[in-house]
Amino acid sequence: MTKKIAVINDLSGFGRCSLTAAISVISAMGIQACPLPTAILTAQTGYPHYYLDDYTDKMDIYRQEWQKMGQHFDGIYTGFVASEAQIDQIFHFIDTFYTSDTFLLVDPVMGDDGIKYDMFTPKLLEKMNALVGEADIITPNLTELCLLTDADYDAIIDIADTRILIDVIGELAFTLLPPDSDNSNTLDSRQTSKKEKEIIVTGIHCKNEHGQKMMGNLYVSKDTRKLFAFPHVGGSYSGTGDLFASCIAAGKCRGDGIPELIQLSGTFLEQAIKDSAEENIPYPDGTNYEKYLYMLIKK
Template identity: 45%
Template sequence: MKKVAVIQDMSSFGKCSLTAAMPVLSVMGVQAVPLPTAILTAQTGYSSFYCEDLTSKMDSFIDEWSKLGATFDGIHTGFVTGKEQIDNIFRFLDVFHSNKTTLLVDPVMGDHGEVYKMFTGELLDRMKALVKCADIITPNVTECCLLTGLSYERLLSYQNDTDYIHALKEAGQQLQQTTGANVIITGLNPPAGDRDKRYVGNMFVDSERSFHSIRNYNGESYSGTGDLFASIMMGGMMRGQDLMESMKLAETFLAAAIEATSKEQVPREAGVHFEKFLSMLL
């Protein structure tokens, strides 16, 4: 069985980060080996939460896993609390990353045009360095803008989907050329000619091609969907799937989970009820 080190936080409530990645990877036939960057009583979208930052403990995982002679087929990084944790990830890569290891970086920094509370200029600089080590990067639109300098406000100003898609495609190609990684931009929300309709989608960019898919959007947004998406991409790579095939699988899975969650009127911060759809990933 292939093993993937998953470096991100563990939030008890919110169905994100490790509590999203581990069941997805497991059902896809991959052993998920967690390295928690923080322990939270609930993800940061809740009105109140306690966070135990584990920055000072990350080196202990590196040391102990080294003693075990551990090796990994994949490394998947997600939410970090700041620049120091990315420095620790670089130390982890020095020990466990080889040319046989697939590295997926989900550059968690913000969403919907807003940066998260832990965001700083130093974190952005280190994240730009980290994505250059990756085989695949899964930024959302906001994070793509942060990594490339594309104006999020400019994107919102476009009146038609052609201009919106073209601008993101250029940004994705820029990011791909800068890093050499495959890039998947999640959470596209292009303008619709019909004001009664909204759309959502994703864009894939590699060195030779680009592809985007758009579907109807019900306006609902939930915690953890980006983590689920990235985890499906990693699981797909571990079992040798084509990246675009994995992207379509992730979209179908999330569409079903979001629709069911919306019907149950679940609060956004609680995350999607994805568990009953895990069989789709077998």
């Protein structure tokens, strides 16, 4: 039976991000993507003009209808949310569909390059921290990691020594892991069934031993810290975080290990970004990733 992932994110007509990116990647990797839209947009918000239809009041209808169908999900993957109310709806969804054989991946979309997105509020951060606490896999970029851990983004990006930089980021990520505890009676039913929490900090600008500019993803678990770095081949594009998290979610669902998936998704994105840079694709349009989806198919 085909495995299924519930993908909670917005759907943009243009921009090659969010559900557009997630559905194509997850499908190419042999997993059924079941979209639950948080909003419908004519184009993603990086364009100068767009229309947005908020789906907050429809999210619980999806949950109720899928519950009536007796659906089960092997994974739940959350991306962009527009408000605290949407995170509350996600918690209702988790209460209904999260089981001992379901994983929860949270991409805590709140900002990038040290800048908070327009929908950010202190209350949303509080709710996002709670959602991250429930997740099995978290994929923050460096800006989002700093928001989740109340760290100084500017001070971190000023660290020139890559080894020190990675150590500092690793320590911050480690604080998001649950503390060791032998008293499971203090935990709720979801926490007692948790798998080992894994964190991937994305979009780390660093240099290799030859001084070459690199883009790194840092994997952090209870026992492991490992940097996966790729040549910095182009500018920033819409949807790369969505493509990355979708690779991780689909690969996790089909049984791949997270380190293996970081390498795979990094190689995939390197080709897509390189292609887009060569063609001078505008940032809002996203990357030319479609022609490289074959790289994600397991033979």
